[in-house]
């Protein structure tokens with residue numbers, strides 16, 4: 207089937223490449239010409255394991271191309287909308303200008319019988335509004351909403367083999383037509399037994415934001431327990447293991463540390479709350495504001511611990527910041543706790559040298575004033591304090607005996623509780639985890 211994918215960022219580039227790999231003929235469209243050039247040359251514009259290989263193979267097959275002209279969507283039968291919905295500046299609501307302008311630019315390229323499929327994460331009510339836009343423009347095209355659940359770092363496998371498919375469909379015969387087209391797009395996943403939830407627009411939109419709200423709540427819950435552990439001497443990592451054995455609770459997403467960041471969880475819970483306020487049911491999601499606050503307090507906690515360890519002389523002290531990405535296996539620094547901590551400590555006057563296996567370029571772009579190095583050893587050399595804020599394997603596998611020789615003061619804050627505390631202490635380090643003695 208011929209598909210277009212509008213917006214080729216972390217979501218859209220992966221979706222376009224994977225759909226072509228599955229046998230569809232795909233044009234990926236993005237306004238950013240340098241991104242289009244890079245993707246056309248088979249060079250992934252961001253770090254995502256497996257993407258370079260899939261991109262290369264799909265381009266070589268002749269089924270994948272990229273363009274910066276929305277008119278090139280003409281001829282495709284299904285058009286995916288994968289543009290950004292970031293937090294509006296000065297508000298917690300989602301900025302819908304990219305989605306709206308993508309739809310407006312797509313309208314002239316649509317033919318009757320086409321299906322526009324929203325993948326971007328949007329406030330509930332958006333699909334209803336956009337389907338009226340398509341109808342009023344006389345396009346003869348239908349609209350469906352198909353939220354995306356991929357995780358960065360696992361985006362290829364999550365796209366090829368999703369754990370579920372959700373179709374938000376129009377009512378009646380239009381819904382059946384739209385569903386048949388979607389089934390054709392996702393034939394491989396459906397044949398493999400992927401659970402499918404066909405539903406209405408509002409439910410599909412809410413599935414997405416409620417899934418992220420639940421994940422954020424789970425992380426903030428364990429971080430709230432970490433706060434209690436910190437004043438009682440308890441160990442939140444053991445607590446998580448113990449409650450996680452209850453299959454009703456489960457151990458995943460119970461890793462206490464410096465909390466969630468990235469281009470999704472923080473802005474999605476804020477936009478969800480803002481939408482509930484607009485709908486007059488803000489009280490139903492009042493708890494999400496608390497989850498956000500717990501999450502942000504963990505960043506304050508790490509900054510406070512760092513300043514405490516450095517002492518009154520902190521402006522003359524050197525910090526090695528290990529990690530800048532919001533999580534390992536990604537170069538994404540959007541709302542990254544690690545980058546925020548490094549930036550705040552540097553703003554206090556401390557000399558911070560930061561490193562990350564993949565996120566240096568992105569970090570340098572948004573916080574050019576920081577000192578960066580690609581070498582872990584260079585970051586560590588002469589440090590008075592080491593902070594691990596992204597649990598890359600490169601940091602988890604450091605040998606505390608060897609790196610002890612590089613630093614001035616062997617003190618480490620393990621802001622992801624990802625290191626073996628006993629091993630680091632045995633090597634002579636002052637080890638400080640979050641929510642653990």
Ligand SMILES: NC(=O)c1ccc[n+]([C@@H]2O[C@H](COP(=O)([O-])OP(=O)(O)OC[C@H]3O[C@@H](n4cnc5c(N)ncnc54)[C@H](O)[C@@H]3O)[C@@H](O)[C@H]2O)c1
Nearest residue numbers: 213214215216217236237238289290291304308326327354
């Ligand atoms: N990143 C993820 O893991 C992920 C997962 C699930 C859902 N989502 C959702 O998907 C959407 C996209 O997220 P992302 O992380 O890929 O964002 P992103 O910023 O990486 O990519 C968005 C892309 O859209 C392009 N764009 C903006 N306006 C355009 C237009 N009018 N026409 C064509 N291209 C345009 C931008 O140049 C950019 O390349 C968001 O709604 C996000 O919440 C993201």
Ligand SMILES: O=c1ccn([C@@H]2O[C@H](COP(=O)(O)OP(=O)(O)O[C@H]3O[C@H](CO)[C@@H](O)[C@H](O)[C@H]3O)[C@@H](O)[C@H]2O)c(=O)[nH]1
Nearest residue numbers: 354355356357358425459460461465466467468470532533
């Ligand atoms: O126990 C945990 C698990 C995660 N995190 C942090 O939470 C954030 C988000 O992690 P993760 O959910 O793995 O990353 P994303 O790639 O942002 O994926 C989320 O956001 C996407 C965009 O909406 C969704 O598609 C995914 O399903 C959803 O998991 C990161 O900063 C992690 O470090 C923790 O602090 N503790």
